[in-house]
Amino acid sequence: MSGDAAASADRGGGAAASDRLLATVVREESARITAALTASFRSFDLAEEAVAQAVEEALREWRVRGIPPNPAAWLTQAARHNALDRLRRERVFEDKVLERTGALLAATAAASEPAGEPPVADERLALLFGCCHPALAPDAQLALTLRAVCGLTTAQIARATFSTLPATGQRISRAKSKIARSGIPLRVPEGPDAASRLDLVLTIVSVMYSEAHFVAGADAAADRDLAYDALWLARVIAAALPREAEALGLLALLEFHRARESARAVDGELVLLAEQDRSRWDAALVADARIVLEKAARLRRPGRWQLHAAIAACHADAVDAASTDWLQVLTLYDMLLAYDRSPVVLLNRAVALARIEGAQAALREADGLEQDLSRSHLWHAVRASLLRDLGREDEALAADLRALELTANEAERRLLASRVAR
Structure with missing residues (x-):
C-alpha cells in the first residue's frame, strides 16, 4: 500500500x-x-x-x-x-x-467525567415526559422523542416513521412551537396524572421498538439503532423510576423480544416464532428479563406492560413451540383485556384461542375485528392461517394475497409470497 x-x-x-x-x-x-x-x-x-x-x-x-x-x-x-x-x-x-x-x-x-458510573440524570426523563405530553399529537410525540431524546436526525426519523423528510421536519417544528406557546413543562409529572402520563411514555417507547421491525423496503433485520434506542430508553425509565412496576414491565417485555432477535431474522429472512431455533435466543437477556419481571411483580401493582411481558415469558419458558403453555397464554390475554382492549391485543388473543378452542372459534373472534384491522396485513395473515386450518383454501389464498398487498416490508412480502405459491 x-x-x-x-x-x-x-x-x-x-x-x-x-x-x-x-x-x-x-x-x-x-x-x-x-x-x-x-x-x-x-x-x-x-x-x-x-x-x-x-x-x-x-x-x-x-x-x-x-x-x-x-x-x-x-x-x-x-x-x-x-x-x-x-x-x-x-x-x-x-x-x-x-x-x-x-x-x-x-x-x-x-x-461528564469518566470516573465511576454516572448517575441516571433526571433531565433525560423530564425531557422524555415533555416530548410525550398529551397536548401533542401522537406522531409528533414520537418524532420529537426520536429527535430530542435519542438524537436522531430528521432524515433518520423520516425513515423510521415511514414519512417524508418535509413532513417530518414540519411535524417536529410544530411540536416544538406548541411546547413554547403552551408552556408545556419538561418535568416528570406528579399526582393524579402521573400514571396516565407514564403509560403514554411507555407506549411511545414500545411503538419505537415495534417500528424498528417493520421498515418499508427492508429485509427481516430490525433497524438496529431505533430498536437499541427504544431498549435504552426503557432502561433509563426503569432505572429512574424503580418503584414503577409498569416501567419494569415494559423493560422486561423489550428484553424478551430483543433476546429473540437473532432467531427472528436469519440471512435477511423472517422466521416466525413457532419456527425459530431457540438455541439462537440470547439466554442472558432472557434471564435478565425474568429478573426484571419478578421485580415488577413484587411491587404488586399489575398492569398491561407486565402482562405483555408475562406472555412473552411463557414463550421463553417453552423449550420448543409444541411445549408452549397456551392455556396460560390465553389466561394472561384474558387478564390483559382489563387493561388493554386494543384490536391488536384482541387479534393476538384469537391466535392463542385457536390453540385451545380451535380455528373456528378463533376465526369468529378475528372476523369481529374487521372494522378496526381491515387495513392491517397482520389481520389478513392471521385469517389466512385460520382459514387454511379449516380447509377453506380459496378464502385463505385471498386473505394471503390481501396481506401481501398491504405490507411494505420485503421479508414479510417474501414470506407471504411463499404461502401464496404453495
Missing part, C-alpha cells in the same frame, strides 16, 4: 471510530444537554437546535482533529456556544443567562 493510500485508510478508520463514538455520546448525552439548556434559556426550541448544530459540528471536527479528551463536555460547550450565538443574533442576550449557562457548563462537564 502506498503512503498516500495508507494515510487515506488511517483517516477513514479514524473517521469511522469518531463517528461511532459520537453516536454513543449523542445517545447518552444529548437529552441531558437539551434539557439543561432548556432550563437555562427557557426555550426548548433554542436548546434543541443548539444541540443538533453541535452534533453536526462534532461530526466534521472530530473526523479532522480527532476525538477530544472529554467528548460529552465538548458537545455541551459547543451547544452552549451555539445557543448564545443565536441569542446574540436575536439581540435578546442578558448577563444573567450567561451566568446561568456558565454554571451549567461547569456542572455538566463535572458530571
Whole structure:
C-alpha cells in the first residue's frame, strides 16, 4: 500500500471510530444537554437546535482533529456556544443567562467525567415526559422523542416513521412551537396524572421498538439503532423510576423480544416464532428479563406492560413451540383485556384461542375485528392461517394475497409470497 493510500485508510478508520463514538455520546448525552439548556434559556426550541448544530459540528471536527479528551463536555460547550450565538443574533442576550449557562457548563462537564458510573440524570426523563405530553399529537410525540431524546436526525426519523423528510421536519417544528406557546413543562409529572402520563411514555417507547421491525423496503433485520434506542430508553425509565412496576414491565417485555432477535431474522429472512431455533435466543437477556419481571411483580401493582411481558415469558419458558403453555397464554390475554382492549391485543388473543378452542372459534373472534384491522396485513395473515386450518383454501389464498398487498416490508412480502405459491 502506498503512503498516500495508507494515510487515506488511517483517516477513514479514524473517521469511522469518531463517528461511532459520537453516536454513543449523542445517545447518552444529548437529552441531558437539551434539557439543561432548556432550563437555562427557557426555550426548548433554542436548546434543541443548539444541540443538533453541535452534533453536526462534532461530526466534521472530530473526523479532522480527532476525538477530544472529554467528548460529552465538548458537545455541551459547543451547544452552549451555539445557543448564545443565536441569542446574540436575536439581540435578546442578558448577563444573567450567561451566568446561568456558565454554571451549567461547569456542572455538566463535572458530571461528564469518566470516573465511576454516572448517575441516571433526571433531565433525560423530564425531557422524555415533555416530548410525550398529551397536548401533542401522537406522531409528533414520537418524532420529537426520536429527535430530542435519542438524537436522531430528521432524515433518520423520516425513515423510521415511514414519512417524508418535509413532513417530518414540519411535524417536529410544530411540536416544538406548541411546547413554547403552551408552556408545556419538561418535568416528570406528579399526582393524579402521573400514571396516565407514564403509560403514554411507555407506549411511545414500545411503538419505537415495534417500528424498528417493520421498515418499508427492508429485509427481516430490525433497524438496529431505533430498536437499541427504544431498549435504552426503557432502561433509563426503569432505572429512574424503580418503584414503577409498569416501567419494569415494559423493560422486561423489550428484553424478551430483543433476546429473540437473532432467531427472528436469519440471512435477511423472517422466521416466525413457532419456527425459530431457540438455541439462537440470547439466554442472558432472557434471564435478565425474568429478573426484571419478578421485580415488577413484587411491587404488586399489575398492569398491561407486565402482562405483555408475562406472555412473552411463557414463550421463553417453552423449550420448543409444541411445549408452549397456551392455556396460560390465553389466561394472561384474558387478564390483559382489563387493561388493554386494543384490536391488536384482541387479534393476538384469537391466535392463542385457536390453540385451545380451535380455528373456528378463533376465526369468529378475528372476523369481529374487521372494522378496526381491515387495513392491517397482520389481520389478513392471521385469517389466512385460520382459514387454511379449516380447509377453506380459496378464502385463505385471498386473505394471503390481501396481506401481501398491504405490507411494505420485503421479508414479510417474501414470506407471504411463499404461502401464496404453495
